[in-house]
Amino acid sequence: xxxxxxxxxxxxxxxxxxxxxxxxxxxxxxxxxxxxxxxxxxxxxxxxxxxxxxxxxxxxxxxxxxxxxxxxxxxxxxxxxxxxxxxxxxxxxxxxxxxxxxxxxxxxxxxxxxxxxxxxxxxxxxxxxxxxxxxxxxxxxxxxxxxxxxxxxxxxxxxxxxxxxxxxxxxxxxxxxxxxxxxxxxxxxxxxxxxxxxxxxxxxxxxxxxxxxxx
Numbered sequence: 500x501x502x503x504x505x506x507x508x509x510x511x512x513x514x515x516x517x518x519x520x521x522x523x524x525x526x527x528x529x530x531x532x533x534x535x536x537x538x539x540x541x542x543x544x545x546x547x548x549x550x551x552x553x554x555x556x557x558x559x560x561x562x563x564x565x566x567x568x569x570x571x572x573x574x575x576x577x578x579x580x581x582x583x584x585x586x587x588x589x590x591x592x593x594x595x596x597x598x599x600x601x602x603x604x605x606x607x608x609x610x611x612x613x614x615x616x617x618x619x620x621x622x623x624x625x626x627x628x629x630x631x632x633x634x635x636x637x638x639x640x641x642x643x644x645x646x647x648x649x650x651x652x653x654x655x656x657x658x659x660x661x662x663x664x665x666x667x668x669x670x671x672x673x674x675x676x677x678x679x680x681x682x683x684x685x686x687x688x689x690x691x692x693x694x695x696x697x698x699x700x701x702x703x704x705x706x707x708x709x710x711x712x713x714x
Contacts, residue, residue, distance in 0.1 A: 521565040524604055524611040528561035531602050531615040544617040545627070548595050552617075555587040556602060566606040575599040595620040597698065616700065628697035629654050629667075629689035636674065641703055643685065644672040650691045659683035659703075680704075 522528060532541060533554045539546035546552055556570055563585045572580045574590045575598035582588060592598065596619060603612045627648040634642045654667035658675045660683050677683060681704040690696050
């Protein structure tokens with residue numbers, strides 16, 4: 500009898516340890532990934548219209564197998580999918596435009612909702628959007644270096660901190676100083692001569708305590 504009780508306690512302890520071994524779900528350890536046959540991705544979120552896109556939850560330092568998970572996808576066009584495993588799901592967009600894709604992951608430790616923006620269109624007609632890279636000059640001051648594809652006639656910067664949008668007036672890099680800590684989503688809106696408006700965004704951090712925002 501004593502051996503049976505000890506064995507039960509060992510099993511209970513092992514089960515408790517396994518149940519509490521899952522780390523918390525955070526945007527740093529779980530995220531959305533996607534691709535299609537023309538290689539659109541989170542790093543290149545411009546997907547040709549009518550080509551199926553394969554979405555999947557991905558993790559960095561989070562083991563999905565540590566708990567039962569429910570994955571609820573919303574593709575931003577009125578359709579959704581619910582799966583009980585970190586398996587890929589495929590979706591095809593029927594209209595061009597900007598789509599806000601969300602993924603809610605739920606398990607015994609809690610839940611998190613992730614967000615990913617992508618764009619669909621016929622890009623040999625639309626052209627490509629202006630893009631940019633970001634470089635921290637200090638904790639709070641960031642330089643943005645744009646890349647202007649052929650056909651872009653005007654563009655506007657939105658630095659994501661509530662300051663007024665800043666019209667593009669040169670191809671050179673611009674700098675911006677933030678008054679509050681980030682993250683801030685910076686968006687460059689570009690337009691072609693045919694009136695096609697496109698967007699490119701990056702999320703950047705800022706942690707200094709400067710008191711004013713300036714260009």
